[in-house]
Amino acid sequence: MNFEQLKPEIEKITQKTEGTVNDKLLSICTLLEKHIPYYNWVGFYFKNGDKNELKLGPYVGEPTDHTIIPFGKGICGQVAVSNKNFVVPDVAAQDNYIACSITVKAEIVIPIFVNGENIGQIDIDSNTPDPFTEADERFLEFVCEQVASIL
Template identity: 70%
Template structure:
């Protein structure tokens, strides 16, 4: 499944007819529609010089969490740690910001450009513990492709 999606992601990022935001939105929609346990897919980016993340393109239910301070929630922790964060059970996390009561698990992968953490891809799942190392490697690939168009 992920091998086919990698080709589609590359095709989207190479489409210079669309703006960067349009391509990012298309990637979010593709992932949400193609992976049964990806229920919300979005990009957060560092908000200028502020120590906070700002919501970029996403696919799924609208969220109130359009600005996330560094250190808060899973996304805010990844902004500081620069490391992947896989949460099999969000209820077990003390520093979790609930976007929806249906969310059971979350995966956040940092997005690097020129060695700097400039954002992340964030995926919520309504399925308990669905994410594997394969998801991590695939989402690292997605972020690598995205970094080339930013």
């Protein structure tokens, strides 16, 4: 499935009346990981209450020890501070990178805004070097807008 084919599937998930928010988030992770070959780990991080840290939410992929990430640390922590998309074509070239797996070559993180506030993000790791394009960014921004509508 390409991005345009996935959009209605994302909308279907977010518009379902049954299931919890976490169930829907996990369904989105599963859908993306299954249909986009270079999305090898797909997960959500959310602001942890009033603390300056992110807490791991639903995800699909290898287990991670990074269940709490301080603001400013790693790619996710930097997005929590900058409020901007962060595309990393080569994680080995990043000084402030938290390695989750030796197989990860690239990462993309897109913030989720609710009422103008950055409350979380979608984080995607790829085992493929430099796979992410502007089309990935636009699609994941769409996904984050849909997610924001259920939070």
